[in-house]
Amino acid sequence: MEENFDALEVIARTRGKVEMDDMPTGKKLFPLWGWLTAIFYLIGFILVHFLHKDWGIWMWTGIPVVGIPLMIRILKKDHQRSHMRTRRSRLVLDYWVFAACAIGLGGFLFGFMGIYEMVENPMICLLVGIGAFITGEELRFPPMIVGGIAAAILGIVSFLLQGDIWAWQMLCIVICAIVSLIIPGYLFENSIKDGI
């Protein structure tokens, strides 16, 4: 059967529609991980700096314990609504999975090696910063890009906080979570509600 239609136009029009339908999933994940990181690291900072409890560095282990079940719940809800997934959003998701694994693995490894304060906290800021930056690029959302850059700068700052003042690195992570996850997360949610 011979078809009579403008094939190139059909391809271009369909791709255009798909681009317009590209609604990000898991938009609630940014504030979720941001709040958990900020709260657990703030508690860790208080324990280590004010109460001199060295075990405070392990407070971060509470983040995945609380965060993963909540994340699965959010993603399940999103999946019921979302019927497609773009390649770019898949790439961004893959990055965050990689970053989470690197942070988790590094936390245990560097913690047991006794070099936690040297490497782990600056690495967290840097990985979160890169993640926020590429997510912001994917969503074309400047506040997230700026938050990502700020987090990377905080990574360098926290690397300089070595020796007796290393506990302040934990406060850098709290600020990093606020500027790169919590604030851009809420701004993005509002921009979707406003239909921007």
Add this chain to the structure above:
Amino acid sequence: MEFNDLDPILHNELRLKVMAALDSLDDADFVYLKELTKSTAGNLSVQISKLEEAGYIKVSRSGEGRGSHTVCKITPAGEKALLAYQRALMGYFSNKA
């Protein structure tokens, strides 16, 4: 270049829409493709089966009845075929001009 050289599997408006959509996506389910192409479930189902038989898309089905979920994903062969189809079209129009 002859117009007849066009891939007959892709030279169908609905199948081409499905392929163009999946080429831009990681995957998409039946409901999304139905809304996007504004086609009937029966027609879309037939065309998806043809694309699957040609090896251009991979279809994963889960569940049964009303709760069933069909997800489509383009294969490397499908990507190649779509690219070749577009090139053939471009070639046809440039020869015509």
